[in-house]
Amino acid sequence: MATKAKVFGYLPNDQPPFGQMVLLGFQHVLTMFPATVLCALLMGFPVPTVLTVTGLGTIIALIGSKLSMGKFIPLYYGSSFSYIAAVTAITKPTFGVPADPHLLSVVQAGFLATGIINVLVGLLIRVAGGKKAIDVILPASVTGPVACTIGIGLGAAALNNATGITGPTGTANWPEFIVALLTLVITICLSVYLQNKGFIGMLPILLGAIAGYIIAALFGLVHITFGTFFRVPQFTFPVFNDPLTLTVIFGVGVMAIATIPESTAHLYQISLYVDHLAEEQGKEKYGLSEYIGLNLMLDGLDDIINGIFGSTAGTNYGENNSLMVITRNYSGPVLLTAGVIAIILGFVGWLADVVNSMPSAVAGGLSIYLFGVIGMQGIALMMAEKVNLYDPKQLAIGAVILIVGIGGNIGFPGGFLPFPVGQVFPSGLPAIATGAVLGILINLIFVFFKPSHERAAVEKK
């Protein structure tokens, strides 16, 4: 035996003992839980179904990476916030009340579309020569503003929940608004002050939600009834014969362009840390960042699974990445265990009862923060990629995406631009997707007809 001190941590192909697998797996579930549940509630999808199916999706994606590459890509696939705006335009949910199963089925066709787009882009990357190809078609000057749109476009929804009104003429209900405000402030404080405080520092949203829930109970806003303890989740299956099907396939499908850069960024991040641990342990590096295409194909497969069984389109979770980085546990088998735990939790009826009783004001408070952060992350992306915001072509791309996307989503009923196109888009064009596509097209003009002059960025003196 080598006497070198063992560097503690688990690499993707390592399997901890059973007891640890369960505990560490549960920790993963706890980490993905707040965002995934909130997504389900906001989009009108039944929480138990979403837990069970995302667990299944994670397991199938992990097995896929192991079978094809011989090593796990350690990622947990939860529900993606990127789809909320596009989906709520169709499901029009009341917070915490599952939407009409038929509408869910219509939206699921869109999730299948987004999954297929992911798989195709994954293949295309392999053929077209890696990340460079994505960077040409989907540069940060497009994906940044799209992320902004997805987040800020939900601003009105967040405020409606927070103020307890649903229409433009109503007035705020004070108890609701106070609960929302307290939830917001508590969550912000938790996320700021609990940073780097270990595992608890990763759960500000969950803790904020619990605090908000208790406050709401004091205001008498919580109404809870327990059904049977054990319940089989409701599975809904996609339909393709609805008048809105094409709208959904376009509106929801296009959202893949928001998750593709996100998913790729997560892969790069986790690859860096996994290789770092491998180096410290003196083992062979994993080199996961090489597999951008495969990662997207797995992401797509996960979306397809969610689309088939009635859950929300997913993405790999940055939250779980952070957890893995902090705990240095990148074990694939632990993530598989987490998937199994999530599947089982979906069958626990009481859990759903508690989650569903969360007052919309609490979710509203959380949403102001979370949706805003999505928007801010779009700006962060542009800063990180050093998008030249003094160059008129970059400005033009962002300007069009933001106005069409945010303006259209907030300004028009259901977020549909008022241009109904016959049988294809009977309610009008979905604003966010249309904005994104316009942005891509404008960018392509500049790719094919390169301007002779490019204004230099102004350096800060």
Add this chain to the structure above:
Amino acid sequence: MNLEGEHVFKGPRDEVYGMFRDPEVLASALPGTQSLNMVDSNHYEGTMNVRIGPVSGAFSGKLEIADEVAPEKCTLIVEGKGAPGFAKGVGHVHFSEQEDGTTLLKYSGDVQIGGTLASVGQRMIDSVAKSMIKTAFETLDKALEARLAAKAGQEVEFKAPTEAQFAAGVAKDMAKGWTQIAEVRMVLYVIPMAILLAIIGFILSKCN
């Protein structure tokens, strides 16, 4: 691209090294080599036809042998360019005598490729390179056998494989390696899995 590996030659080290330094033998080990001229004892220049899958074309290049400690080790520095792209590489070759009279060759090196050659896919090139090295060793084995036999006064016919035979060998190896490519395996996983789940979903939806 990193290349690393070893090979056991059934012969004494001096013979193996001598063969290795014989430009004619070396040229025969990499078929497609059309010429290999000695500039001086450590520098060679030559041209080579490469035909791998969709990429083919003539390469012209230089080979330098440096840091030579005969018959123990040397460093090969290769630089080539041609229509299919360019390749640059440094390889360290180490020969060690083994107790049973055989010679262990260990090599490690780093090769950089560019142009069409690279766009074919780094990992495809990887398996091609490994296959080329394998075939080259097989040829060198035969050459060594012929050399040793000639010394013992026997005639053993040594014929270097032709370019076509070589390409066929590589192609065969590649086909075997085809299902080893992660992307192919992924497609073979994703599509049947999606279809299977769709069928399960369809059946369940009919049951409701």
